[in-house]
Amino acid sequence: MRRAESAALDYYLLRVGADDGRAAGLVVEEFVLADDLSATLLRSAGWTPADGGWWSSAAFARSVRADRGLRARLAAVDRATAAATYRRLGGGTLPGEEALRDRFHDDLPLSCGAPLRLGAGPDVHRVLFAGELDDRRMARLITALRLDDATSATGARPGVVGTGRLRVDGTHLHWDLRRVGGAWCLDVMSEPVPGDVLRRLLRRLTSLARGQGLVPATIDRLS
Incomplete structure (x- = not known):
């Protein structure tokens, strides 16, 4: 059985550039966890005023982990900061977390095999x-x-x-x-x-x- 992590989502500011701290949009993420708390999916969505709405891309989520330059454009923030940025960039009121989950469409599957056995112990x-x-x-x-x-x-x-x-x-x-x-x-x-x-x-x-x-x-x- 697999279930989504019910705690708060992860929020990031998407900045104009690695050396330009101005916010260009938001990225919201959530790991889906199995019953043993291993991750099975990474779900994400982004929002930028230039794109006119929310988008979801497994390729983007993968690139963030692989591309140092793209990763340097992200800054982890709390929901309050994300909401203030969303409003300032013209998005209005940031949707609630259940509504944000509805923006997750293109999920990134994560490997979920049998646990690696390290021997006796915790x-x-x-x-x-x-x-x-x-x-x-x-x-x-x-x-x-x-x-x-x-x-x-x-x-x-x-x-x-x-x-x-x-x-x-x-x-x-x-x-x-x-x-x-x-x-x-x-x-x-x-x-x-x-x-x-x-x-x-x-x-x-x-x-x-x-x-x-x-x-x-x-x-x-x-x-």
């Missing part, structure tokens, strides 16, 4: 991102994610920048910010935990990474 959900982190954004993300210093552990856990930890109702959750094959990812590890707790944590951590310029590409479940 479940791992990997959020993979497109994008780069300069020193300033890296420092901000380390602080936002409340990571410890994993420098001494790089031999045992290659690519790990640091680990954050949380205890919820007796359950331990922790997450690594990691460099894998030239990409950034967050590995979120947990003992058996209610799905809504893990769902909220995945969304919160992903939002923090989006705030530093990383664009989520998929969520995989590793076991």
Whole structure:
């Protein structure tokens, strides 16, 4: 069974250019998650006054993840900022989130195979991102994610920048910010935990990474 993530949508300003911060429109996205919280679809829609309305393009969503120049034109924002920009650019009142979902027409399928088996241990959900982190954004993300210093552990856990930890109702959750094959990812590890707790944590951590310029590409479940 597959279901859509019911939490808030992801909003981005689409800027005129990488070096031109003026807003040219909006992009709205949502990952569709399976019951195990792995991503099966990426749904998206964009709006620009020049195009006269909303459009939906899987090719655009794919290009954002592959094209550094196009990705540099996006800036993650909250809904209030998106609504203010939409009004300022002549769109009027930004539609509610259910109405925005009706603008999603051309979905991008994401691979959804059997979980990769890593051996005994807690479940791992990997959020993979497109994008780069300069020193300033890296420092901000380390602080936002409340990571410890994993420098001494790089031999045992290659690519790990640091680990954050949380205890919820007796359950331990922790997450690594990691460099894998030239990409950034967050590995979120947990003992058996209610799905809504893990769902909220995945969304919160992903939002923090989006705030530093990383664009989520998929969520995989590793076991």
